[in-house]
Amino acid sequence: MTVRIGVVGTGMIGQDHIRRITDVVTGAEVVAVTDVDIARAERVASGVGARALPTGQDVITDPLVDAVVVTSWGPTHAEYVLAAIAAGKHVFCEKPLATTAEDCLRIVEAEQAHGRRLVQVGFMRRYxxxxxxxxxxxxxxxxxxxxxxxxxxxxxxxxxxxxxxxxxxxxxxxxxxxxxxxxxxxxxxxxxxxxxxxxxxxxxxxxxxxxxxxxxxxxxxxxxxxxxxxxxxxxxxxxxxxxxxxxxxxxxxxxxxxxxxxxxxxxxxWKRRFAAAFDLEFVEWVAAVREGTLTGPGAWDGxxxxxxxxxxxxxxxxxxxxxxxxxxxxxxxxx
Amino acid sequence: MTVRIGVVGTGMIGQDHIRRITDVVTGAEVVAVTDVDIARAERVASGVGARALPTGQDVITDPLVDAVVVTSWGPTHAEYVLAAIAAGKHVFCEKPLATTAEDCLRIVEAEQAHGRRLVQVGFMRRYxxxxxxxxxxxxxxxxxxxxxxxxxxxxxxxxxxxxxxxxxxxxxxxxxxxxxxxxxxxxxxxxxxxxxxxxxxxxxxxxxxxxxxxxxxxxxxxxxxxxxxxxxxxxxxxxxxxxxxxxxxxxxxxxxxxxxxxxxxxxxxWKRRFAAAFDLEFVEWVAAVREGTLTGPGAWDGxxxxxxxxxxxxxxxxxxxxxxxxxxxxxxxxx
Amino acid sequence: MTVRIGVVGTGMIGQDHIRRITDVVTGAEVVAVTDVDIARAERVASGVGARALPTGQDVITDPLVDAVVVTSWGPTHAEYVLAAIAAGKHVFCEKPLATTAEDCLRIVEAEQAHGRRLVQVGFMRRYxxxxxxxxxxxxxxxxxxxxxxxxxxxxxxxxxxxxxxxxxxxxxxxxxxxxxxxxxxxxxxxxxxxxxxxxxxxxxxxxxxxxxxxxxxxxxxxxxxxxxxxxxxxxxxxxxxxxxxxxxxxxxxxxxxxxxxxxxxxxxxWKRRFAAAFDLEFVEWVAAVREGTLTGPGAWDGxxxxxxxxxxxxxxxxxxxxxxxxxxxxxxxxx
Amino acid sequence: MTVRIGVVGTGMIGQDHIRRITDVVTGAEVVAVTDVDIARAERVASGVGARALPTGQDVITDPLVDAVVVTSWGPTHAEYVLAAIAAGKHVFCEKPLATTAEDCLRIVEAEQAHGRRLVQVGFMRRYxxxxxxxxxxxxxxxxxxxxxxxxxxxxxxxxxxxxxxxxxxxxxxxxxxxxxxxxxxxxxxxxxxxxxxxxxxxxxxxxxxxxxxxxxxxxxxxxxxxxxxxxxxxxxxxxxxxxxxxxxxxxxxxxxxxxxxxxxxxxxxWKRRFAAAFDLEFVEWVAAVREGTLTGPGAWDGxxxxxxxxxxxxxxxxxxxxxxxxxxxxxxxxx
Ligand SMILES: [Mg+2]
Ligand SMILES: [Mg+2]
Ligand SMILES: [Mg+2]
Ligand SMILES: [Mg+2]
Structure with a gap:
C-alpha cells in the first residue's frame, strides 16, 4: 500500500521533502500540494505528477490524501495540524508545531480528543x-x-x-x-x-x-x-x-x-550534516503511518x-x- | 517510469538486493525471480509480489523484465550475463563477472558486438x-x-x-x-x-x-x-x-x-561498512538504466x-x- | 653558576620538586631543606646531600641559599614568601600563594616595596x-x-x-x-x-x-x-x-x-599529565632566577x-x- | 658522581649532544672535545668550559674522561669506538657504528674480548x-x-x-x-x-x-x-x-x-619529533654508565x-x- 501524501507549503523545505518522498522513500508518493504562491505549487506539482489544490484545507480533506506534510509558514502550522486531526489524518509538521505554546496546547488537546496519535514534529536529530x-x-x-x-x-x-x-x-x-x-x-x-x-x-x-x-x-x-x-x-x-x-x-x-x-x-x-537523518525520518514516518504506530517526536514534544x-x-x-x-x-x- | 527488474539467484546477496530494490530504490521494482532452489525463489517472490520463473533464461527473456540482476552462483554468471546481452537488456552482475578471464572476455566481446554498454559489475566501493x-x-x-x-x-x-x-x-x-x-x-x-x-x-x-x-x-x-x-x-x-x-x-x-x-x-x-554504498550503487544503476547512461564499473573492469x-x-x-x-x-x- | 636552592616543606610535592631540581634541572641544586617533621626533612636532605635546618626562616636566611621553594602547608605560604622577599631572594611558591586574598595583597605590596619581581607561583599549566x-x-x-x-x-x-x-x-x-x-x-x-x-x-x-x-x-x-x-x-x-x-x-x-x-x-x-610542564616550569624558573628575568606567573596572579x-x-x-x-x-x- | 664525557666530533649533531649533556642531563658534563676543524672544537669547548684536544685519541685516553661520545664523520667511527674499548671506557656512538659490516664485527669482537658491554649505538627511537x-x-x-x-x-x-x-x-x-x-x-x-x-x-x-x-x-x-x-x-x-x-x-x-x-x-x-627521545637516551645512557649496566642498543645491534x-x-x-x-x-x- 502506497501512502498518498498531501503537502501544504512548497517553499524550500517543502520541495526538499517532496523530493525525498518521491525519490528516496519507497511506498509513498506526493499526490496533492498547495502553497500561498499557487503558481509555485503548480510548478512543483507538475514535477512529481501531483495535483495543485487551492488551499491547505483542500489538500487536507482531499479523499485521495492519506497523510499530510505541513511545511508552510510557521504561523499557519497550528491551523493545518488541527485540520488534519479533524480529518483524522496523520500529519508531519515541520518545526515549530505552532508559534505559541497556547496553540501547541490546542493541538495536544485535539489529538487527545481524537484518541490516538496523529502528529509528528520535524525534530530530525532523533534520526x-x-x-x-x-x-x-x-x-x-x-x-x-x-x-x-x-x-x-x-x-x-x-x-x-x-x-x-x-x-x-x-x-x-x-x-x-x-x-x-x-x-x-x-x-x-x-x-x-x-x-x-x-x-x-x-x-x-x-x-x-x-x-x-x-x-x-x-x-x-x-x-x-x-x-x-x-x-x-x-x-x-x-x-x-x-x-x-x-x-x-x-x-x-x-x-x-x-x-x-x-x-x-x-x-x-545542516542539509548535508543531517541528510541521512532527514531521509530516515521520512522512511520511518511513512512506515509508522502505514502501520499506525507513531513513535517519533509528537505533539507533546512540540x-x-x-x-x-x-x-x-x-x-x-x-x-x-x-x-x-x-x-x-x-x-x-x-x- | 518504473524499471522492472528480474533477479537470477535468490540467495543471501540476491535477497538483500531484492529488499534494496523494493524498499530503498524508488523507481524500480522486482517483477520476476528465479533460483536453483525454486521453492526459495517462490518464497522470495511472494514476499515482494513478483513471479517466480523456472529458469534464468525465463527471467531474462521475460517481456515484462526491463533489466536483470545476476546474483546466482559464480560459475553461472557468464551464461546469464551473455543471455542478457543477447536480449539487449541491462544487467547488473555481482562479482565476479565470470569465473575465468576467458569468459569475461566473451562478455566484453558480446557487449561490443551489441554496440552499447549493458553490463555493470558489483564493485560497490566506487559508491x-x-x-x-x-x-x-x-x-x-x-x-x-x-x-x-x-x-x-x-x-x-x-x-x-x-x-x-x-x-x-x-x-x-x-x-x-x-x-x-x-x-x-x-x-x-x-x-x-x-x-x-x-x-x-x-x-x-x-x-x-x-x-x-x-x-x-x-x-x-x-x-x-x-x-x-x-x-x-x-x-x-x-x-x-x-x-x-x-x-x-x-x-x-x-x-x-x-x-x-x-x-x-x-x-x-562488510554489510554495515558498505550499506550506504550498496544502496547508492543500486540507486545510480537504476537511474542509469532509465536514462541509458551507464557509468559504473563495466564488463572491461570485470x-x-x-x-x-x-x-x-x-x-x-x-x-x-x-x-x-x-x-x-x-x-x-x-x- | 649553579643556583643553590632551599626548600621549605618536604611533603609529597616538596620531595617531587627536590627530585626535579636534583635530577632534571641542570644548573640548580638543593642545599637546604626544612619541614615541620624534622626527621622527614633530614631523610630527604641526606638523599640529595643537602642540610636539614630547623625552620623555614633558617632556610630562607641561610647565606648559602640563593633562592627558595615553598612547598609547605598552605596556611604557612604567606609567611615564608614574605620572609623571602625580606631577604631579597627569589621564591617559588606552590599554589596557593596565600590562603587569603588579604595575605596575597600583603605579598604584592611587599614585592612592590622591594622594587623588582621575586615571586613565582606554581601555576604549571602555563608550561x-x-x-x-x-x-x-x-x-x-x-x-x-x-x-x-x-x-x-x-x-x-x-x-x-x-x-x-x-x-x-x-x-x-x-x-x-x-x-x-x-x-x-x-x-x-x-x-x-x-x-x-x-x-x-x-x-x-x-x-x-x-x-x-x-x-x-x-x-x-x-x-x-x-x-x-x-x-x-x-x-x-x-x-x-x-x-x-x-x-x-x-x-x-x-x-x-x-x-x-x-x-x-x-x-x-595529574603528575603524568603535566610531568613535562612541571619540569619545564623549574627549568625556566631556574634560568630566570639566574638571569634575574622572571616571566612566569607572579604575585599578582596569585x-x-x-x-x-x-x-x-x-x-x-x-x-x-x-x-x-x-x-x-x-x-x-x-x- | 658526575660522569665526565669526552666528545669526538663537534659538528651539528655533536654540538646538539654537548648541549644536551650540559643543559639537560644532570650528573654529566663535557670535559674534553675534539674535531677535524680544531678551531670549531675550541669554540665549542669554550662554550661549556671543556678543553679542546688535538685528536680523538687524546680525548679517549684522557684520564679525566670517563666516557666517550663519538659524533665524528661516519668513516671514522670504528677507529674511535675501538680505541674507547681499548681504553676500557664506555662509548656512545652515533649511527652508524661503522660504515662496513666488517668493521662492526671487529668492534663486536673487541668488546667480547674486553669482557663486558661498553658500546651503545644512537638508535634513539627505543627511547x-x-x-x-x-x-x-x-x-x-x-x-x-x-x-x-x-x-x-x-x-x-x-x-x-x-x-x-x-x-x-x-x-x-x-x-x-x-x-x-x-x-x-x-x-x-x-x-x-x-x-x-x-x-x-x-x-x-x-x-x-x-x-x-x-x-x-x-x-x-x-x-x-x-x-x-x-x-x-x-x-x-x-x-x-x-x-x-x-x-x-x-x-x-x-x-x-x-x-x-x-x-x-x-x-x-626529526629533531622536534624525537627531542624527548634524544634527551631520555642520554639520561638513561649516563645513568647506565654510572651504574655499569648498559641496556640500550649495543654493538651487536650496530x-x-x-x-x-x-x-x-x-x-x-x-x-x-x-x-x-x-x-x-x-x-x-x-x-
Ligand atoms: Mg516514494
Ligand atoms: Mg523500489
Ligand atoms: Mg639539578
Ligand atoms: Mg649535565
Whole structure:
C-alpha cells in the first residue's frame, strides 16, 4: 500500500521533502500540494505528477490524501495540524508545531480528543545515527546516571533577518528537543549568557549565546549557539555520566596530510550534516503511518519545546534564570 | 517510469538486493525471480509480489523484465550475463563477472558486438563516500601524481571453506578494482608475500597475505589481507602523492571515555561498512538504466579484475612477482 | 653558576620538586631543606646531600641559599614568601600563594616595596606545550577576538577530606589562572551551577560543578569540575574566536584495535599529565632566577586567583552570579 | 658522581649532544672535545668550559674522561669506538657504528674480548614514548604473536647530496633497528620496490622506495621511505598481531577549526619529533654508565643493522629479494 501524501507549503523545505518522498522513500508518493504562491505549487506539482489544490484545507480533506506534510509558514502550522486531526489524518509538521505554546496546547488537546496519535514534529536529530548511538549508550546504563551535557551548535553565518531570539527559536530548539529525548527528562529552567559579540556580523544580533538548562532530575546542559562562526556547520554533543562520557563523532571525511597540516573537511550546512537523518525520518514516518504506530517526536514534544523556547527567550531578555512553567504531561503521552 | 527488474539467484546477496530494490530504490521494482532452489525463489517472490520463473533464461527473456540482476552462483554468471546481452537488456552482475578471464572476455566481446554498454559489475566501493572523496582529491591534482597506495582489508573471521586463493578472488578483488579506478591506471604486475600465519584459524589457510601491485605508470600498491584478524571488519586506504597523502577515515562512531580508555566501536561486517554504498550503487544503476547512461564499473573492469586476480593467485603459488598479461583496452571502453 | 636552592616543606610535592631540581634541572641544586617533621626533612636532605635546618626562616636566611621553594602547608605560604622577599631572594611558591586574598595583597605590596619581581607561583599549566600552542594561536590573532572558552577538569576520584569548596580552591584554580593567562584578561564575575550529584562518592560533596566566568572584555568561560568521574584524569580546553576555534589535543598514546574497539589510554593522574610542564616550569624558573628575568606567573596572579576563588566559593554558596571585587592592577605588574 | 664525557666530533649533531649533556642531563658534563676543524672544537669547548684536544685519541685516553661520545664523520667511527674499548671506557656512538659490516664485527669482537658491554649505538627511537608503549603492548602478549608491521618514514625534503642508497643507510636504518627491537627478532631477507619517482626533486634519486623485510619468525615488515614528501616529517608504525593491532599516535598538537577545515600541525623535522627521545637516551645512557649496566642498543645491534643495510642496498640494486647473511649472535649479546 502506497501512502498518498498531501503537502501544504512548497517553499524550500517543502520541495526538499517532496523530493525525498518521491525519490528516496519507497511506498509513498506526493499526490496533492498547495502553497500561498499557487503558481509555485503548480510548478512543483507538475514535477512529481501531483495535483495543485487551492488551499491547505483542500489538500487536507482531499479523499485521495492519506497523510499530510505541513511545511508552510510557521504561523499557519497550528491551523493545518488541527485540520488534519479533524480529518483524522496523520500529519508531519515541520518545526515549530505552532508559534505559541497556547496553540501547541490546542493541538495536544485535539489529538487527545481524537484518541490516538496523529502528529509528528520535524525534530530530525532523533534520526541521526550519532545521536541514536549516544542514546543507546545512555539507555544501556553503562555510564550511570547522566549528570551533564555540553552542546555546541554553530553555523557559518546567518542572514540579516536573523534576530537574537531566533538563536533559541530556530537554532537551539533542536538541542532542546535532543536534551529532552536523550535524557527522557524534562527541562525545568533556562538561563542565557550573552558573551562579547562577534564583530563579523550584525550589530543587532547577540551572537554567540550560551544557554543553560536544568532538567527535572538535575542534569545541567549547556548549549553554545554561535551562528556566525565562519568556519562551518558544527554540531557537538557530549553527555557526562557518573562513570564516563559519550560524545558525538565529527562527521567522517578523508584525512589530508599536505602543506604541514593534517586536516579533514568541516561541513558547511545542516542539509548535508543531517541528510541521512532527514531521509530516515521520512522512511520511518511513512512506515509508522502505514502501520499506525507513531513513535517519533509528537505533539507533546512540540508543546514542550515551545514552552522551553518561550522560557529561554524570557531568560535572554531578563538576564536571569527562569523557571519553565509547563502543564503536566497527560498519560496519553507517556511513552 | 518504473524499471522492472528480474533477479537470477535468490540467495543471501540476491535477497538483500531484492529488499534494496523494493524498499530503498524508488523507481524500480522486482517483477520476476528465479533460483536453483525454486521453492526459495517462490518464497522470495511472494514476499515482494513478483513471479517466480523456472529458469534464468525465463527471467531474462521475460517481456515484462526491463533489466536483470545476476546474483546466482559464480560459475553461472557468464551464461546469464551473455543471455542478457543477447536480449539487449541491462544487467547488473555481482562479482565476479565470470569465473575465468576467458569468459569475461566473451562478455566484453558480446557487449561490443551489441554496440552499447549493458553490463555493470558489483564493485560497490566506487559508491562509498570515503573513496569518492579520495578520488575527488586525486582527480583535483592537489597532491601531484600518485606514487603509492597502502591498503588494508581485514575481516574478523572466515569459515573453513575459505581457502588461500580466496584472499585474492573474494577479498582483495575489491582493492584491485579500487586501485584501478582511483588511479585510472592499469595493474601490470603482482607479487604476494606470505607472512607467518595466525594460529587462530585453519592450518590450510595462508592468512594474512600481503599483495604488491604495480601499475602501468609505476604506482606501487600494497594490500594487506587478513581475514581472521578477530577484532573487526576494517578497511583502510591511503594514497601517497608527490606533495601529500589522502586517507580514508575510520567509520564515525560515538566516543566513549570509560574505564581508563577513550574508545570507539569497530564495525564487524562488510554489510554495515558498505550499506550506504550498496544502496547508492543500486540507486545510480537504476537511474542509469532509465536514462541509458551507464557509468559504473563495466564488463572491461570485470575482465581486468579477473586477469589481475589470476595473476595474483599465480604469484601466490610461485612466490614471485608475475607480469599481468591483459588484452589492450578497446576504444569502446575508454571512459 | 649553579643556583643553590632551599626548600621549605618536604611533603609529597616538596620531595617531587627536590627530585626535579636534583635530577632534571641542570644548573640548580638543593642545599637546604626544612619541614615541620624534622626527621622527614633530614631523610630527604641526606638523599640529595643537602642540610636539614630547623625552620623555614633558617632556610630562607641561610647565606648559602640563593633562592627558595615553598612547598609547605598552605596556611604557612604567606609567611615564608614574605620572609623571602625580606631577604631579597627569589621564591617559588606552590599554589596557593596565600590562603587569603588579604595575605596575597600583603605579598604584592611587599614585592612592590622591594622594587623588582621575586615571586613565582606554581601555576604549571602555563608550561604545558598544548596550552602554549593554544596561546600562540590566540596571540597570533588568526581566530579574531576570543569570545568563549569551554574547560573540563576531571579526576578519577578524590579522598573524603575533599569538600565542595575545594572544587574551586584546589581544582578549578588552575583553570582560573589559565583563563586569565590565555586571554590576557581579568575575570570579573563568577557563578556556579550545581548539577545532580554523582552517587559514586560522598554525600557531603557537590560533584560535579559547572563554573561560569565572565572576563572584563566579555568572554564567557565555563569550567566543568568533576573530581570523581571514575574513568581518568582528563583536562580539556577549547577557545572559540570570531573565526574559528582551538582545542587542546588528548595526550598521545598508542592506538589499539582489539575486541571490536579502537581505543587509546586515558591518563590517571595529574603528575603524568603535566610531568613535562612541571619540569619545564623549574627549568625556566631556574634560568630566570639566574638571569634575574622572571616571566612566569607572579604575585599578582596569585592574588587575582585568590580573589576569583573567593568569589567563586561565594557564588557556590549563594547560588547567584557574584561580581569579582579586585584591586586595580599596579603598573608594576603590567607585563 | 658526575660522569665526565669526552666528545669526538663537534659538528651539528655533536654540538646538539654537548648541549644536551650540559643543559639537560644532570650528573654529566663535557670535559674534553675534539674535531677535524680544531678551531670549531675550541669554540665549542669554550662554550661549556671543556678543553679542546688535538685528536680523538687524546680525548679517549684522557684520564679525566670517563666516557666517550663519538659524533665524528661516519668513516671514522670504528677507529674511535675501538680505541674507547681499548681504553676500557664506555662509548656512545652515533649511527652508524661503522660504515662496513666488517668493521662492526671487529668492534663486536673487541668488546667480547674486553669482557663486558661498553658500546651503545644512537638508535634513539627505543627511547620514544610511543614506541615504548607499543613495545609494552607487544611484550604483554595481548595481541598474540606479531605477524606484520607497516612503517612509514617521510621527510619534507633532502639535499642534493642524498643518494638512493641513503634511503636505507641514513633513513630506513632507524626502522631496521626498530623492527628488530620491537619484535625481538632478526631480519633475514630484504627486497626493495622502486615506485614511480616524485618529480619534485632530483632525477638521480629513487624516491620513494618501499622496503620489504622478513624476520626469522616470519613477520613481514614493509617500510615506505619518502624523503621528499613535501608536507612534513612523518613517522608511522603499525604492528599487526593475531588478535589486534597497535599503532603509533600522531604527535599531539592543538586542533584548529578554521576556514572549513579541522586541522592539526605536522612536524617538520626529526629533531622536534624525537627531542624527548634524544634527551631520555642520554639520561638513561649516563645513568647506565654510572651504574655499569648498559641496556640500550649495543654493538651487536650496530652490526646487525649494518648487515641488513648492506643487504637492502644489494636488493635495491638487484631488484630482487636478498637473503641476509649474518653471523650467529654470540651468547655474550643475548639479552
Ligand atoms: Mg516514494
Ligand atoms: Mg523500489
Ligand atoms: Mg639539578
Ligand atoms: Mg649535565
Amino acid at each position: 541521526d545515527q550519532g545521536y541514536r548511538a549516544m542514546k543507546r549508550v545512555l539507555d544501556d546504563g553503562d555510564l550511570g546516571a547522566p549528570l551533564l551535557m555540553h552542546c555546541v551548535h554553530r553555523n557559518p553565518t546567518v542572514p540579516e533577518a536573523y534576530h537574537s531570539e531566533m538563536a533559541t527559536q530556530d537554532t537551539a530548539v533542536h538541542e532542546i528537543d535532543t536534551i529532552r529525548w536523550l535524557l527522557a527528562d524534562e527541562i525545568v529552567s533556562a538561563q542565557v549568557l550573552t558573551p562579547r559579540r562577534t564583530t563579523r556580523r550584525f550589530e543587532h544580533l547577540q551572537d554567540p549565546q550560551v544557554m543553560l538548562f536544568e532538567t527535572a532530575s538535575g542534569v545541567r546542559a549547556d548549549v553554545e549557539v554561535f551562528v556566525n562562526c565562519q568556519y562551518g556547520y558544527d554540531i557537538q554533543c557530549e553527555t557526562v555520566g557518573e562513570t564516563g562520557t559519550v560524545r558525538l563523532p565529527d562527521p567522517a571525511d578523508v584525512w589530508l596530510r599536505q602543506s604541514g597540516r593534517l586536516s579533514s573537511g568541516v561541513l558547511q550546512d 508543546y514542550a519545546a515551545a514552552v522551553v523556547c518561550d522560557t529561554t527567550v524570557e531568560a535572554l531578555h531578563s538576564g536571569r534564570a527562569v523557571e519553565v512553567r509547563m502543564k503536566d504531561r497527560p498519560a496519553f503521552y507517556e511513552s | 562509498d563516500q570515503g573513496y569518492r572523496a579520495m578520488k575527488r582529491v586525486l582527480d583535483d591534482g592537489d597532491l601531484g601524481a600518485p606514487l603509492l597506495m597502502h591498503c588494508v582489508h581485514r575481516n574478523p573471521t572466515v569459515p573453513e571453506a575459505y581457502h588461500s586463493e580466496m584472499a585474492t578472488q573474494d577479498t582483495a578483488v575489491h582493492e584491485i578494482d579500487t586501485i584501478r579506478w582511483l588511479l585510472a591506471d592499469e595493474i601490470v604486475s603482482a607479487q604476494v608475500l606470505t607472512p607467518r600465519r595466525t594460529t587462530r584459524r585453519f592450518e590450510h589457510l595462508q592468512d594474512p597475505q600481503v599483495m604488491l601491485f604495480e601499475t602501468a605508470s609505476g604506482v606501487r600498491a600494497d594490500v594487506e589481507v587478513f581475514v581472521n584478524c578477530q577484532y573487526g571488519y576494517d578497511i583502510q586506504c591511503e594514497t601517497v602523492g608527490e606533495t601529500g597523502t589522502v586517507r580514508l577515515p575510520d567509520p564515525a562512531d560515538v566516543w566513549l571515555r570509560q574505564s581508563g580508555r577513550l574508545s570507539s566501536g569497530v564495525l564487524q561486517d 575482465y581486468a579484475a579477473a586477469v589481475v586476480c589470476d595473476t595474483t593467485v599465480e604469484a601466490l603459488h610461485s612466490g614471485r612477482a608475475v607480469e599481468v598479461r591483459m588484452k589492450d583496452r578497446p576504444a569502446f571502453y575508454e571512459s | 604545558d606545550q598544548g596550552y602554549r600552542a593554544m596561546k600562540r594561536v590566540l596571540d597570533d590573532g588568526d581566530l579574531g577576538a576570543p569570545l568563549l572558552m569551554h574547560c573540563v577538569h576531571r579526576n578519577p576520584t578524590v579522598p573524603e577530606a575533599y569538600h565542595s569548596e575545594m572544587a574551586t580552591q584546589d581544582t578549578a584554580v588552575h583553570e582560573i589562572d589559565t583563563i586569565r593567562w590565555l586571554l590576557a584578561d581579568e575575570i570579573v564575575s563568577a557563578q556556579v551551577l550545581t548539577p545532580r550529584r554523582t552517587t559514586r562518592r560522598f554525600e557531603h560533596l557537590q560533584d560535579p560543578q559547572v563554573m561560569l566566568f565572565e572576563t572584563a572584555s566579555g568572554v564567557r568561560a565555563d569550567v566543568e569540575v568533576f573530581v570523581n568521574c571514575q574513568y581518568g584524569y582528563d583536562i580539556q580546553c577549547e577557545t572559540v574566536g570570531e573565526t574559528g576555534t582551538v582545542r587542546l589535543p588528548d595526550p598521545a598514546d598508542v592506538w589499539l584495535r582489539q575486541s571490536g574497539r579502537l581505543s587509546s589510554g586515558v591518563l590517571q593522574d 592574588y587575582a586567583a585568590a580573589v576569583v576563588c573567593d568569589t567563586t566559593v561565594e557564588a557556590l554558596h549563594s547560588g547567584r552570579a557574584v561580581e569579582v571585587r579586585m584591586k586595580d592592577r599596579p603598573a608594576f605588574y603590567e607585563s | 620514544d614514548q610511543g614506541y615504548r608503549a607499543m613495545k609494552r603492548v607487544l611484550d604483554d602478549g595481548d595481541l598474540g604473536a606479531p605477524l606484520l608491521m607497516h612503517c612509514v618514514h617521510r621527510n619534507p625534503t633532502v639535499p642534493e647530496a642524498y643518494h638512493s642508497e641513503m634511503a636505507t643507510q641514513d633513513t630506513a636504518v632507524h626502522e631496521i633497528d626498530t623492527i628488530r627491537w620491537l619484535l625481538a627478532d632478526e631480519i633475514v631477507s630484504a627486497q626493495v620496490l622502486t615506485p614511480r619517482r616524485t618529480t619534485r626533486r632530483f632525477e638521480h634519486l629513487q624516491d620513494p622506495q618501499v622496503m620489504l623485510f622478513e624476520t626469522a619468525s616470519g613477520v613481514r615488515a614493509d617500510v615506505e621511505v619518502f624523503v621528499n614528501c613535501q608536507y612534513g616529517y612523518d613517522i608511522q608504525c603499525e604492528t599487526v598481531g593475531e588478535t589486534g593491532t597497535v599503532r603509533l599516535p600522531d604527535p599531539a598538537d592543538v586542533w584548529l577549526r578554521q576556514s572549513g577545515r579541522l586541522s592539526s600541525g605536522v612536524l617538520q623535522d 652490526y646487525a643493522a649494518a648487515v641488513v643495510c648492506d643487504t637492502t642496498v644489494e636488493a635495491l640494486h638487484s631488484g630482487r629479494a636478498v637473503e641476509v647473511r649474518m653471523k650467529d649472535r654470540p651468547a655474550f649479546y643475548e639479552s
